[in-house]
Amino acid sequence: MEWLGADADEVAPRLLGMVLTTRVDGEATSLTITETEAYLPGDAASHAYRGRTPRNAPMFAEPGTVYVYRSYGIHWCVNIVTGPTGSGQAVLIRGGDPIEGVETMIRRRGRADHLTDGPGKLCQAMGIDGSFSGSRLGERFALTGEPGARTWNSTPRIGISVGIDAELRFVASEPAG
């Protein structure tokens, strides 16, 4: 996946429409990525902004590394590291459409709706936790499909207090056809 070596703002829209598959507890779940968010170097909203720390270390690893962090002490959020190794950039997976393992997602979420409507929900539905952080794309966390297969729209980011002026959130638009 050489294209993951591009900057986060280029990789983020290409991830839209690709299939993300995780294997947890012997159960596979997969979804189509429909919403991503780019975090670039020098971005005050990025965890890598203030330098490398033990927790965000995976962001400075090579592209294709998975970076998982805890949000508000309750939820998990998953990123895919992009850009040159050591640049400290990543793409946050914000949402997607469930494809397979929906029953597993429902079981994990405890609800039948809003399964993968947000970063925390997505991780909970797919069984993603801190043990994924630092690992690379592979069996447990697989990314398949063709990059850039979907058309997309860019919007300002949400849920942060700084850097909201940049349009680094990417949402898959419905197929033109």
Add this chain to the structure above:
DNA sequence: TATAAGATCTCCT
């Protein structure tokens, strides 16, 4: 060791 802040989700109205 203590304090402040955070890339969210859920329930209730």
Add this chain to the structure above:
DNA sequence: GGAGATCTTATAT
């Protein structure tokens, strides 16, 4: 549409 819940991490003393 609005407010609360909850734990981890980084920084300063």
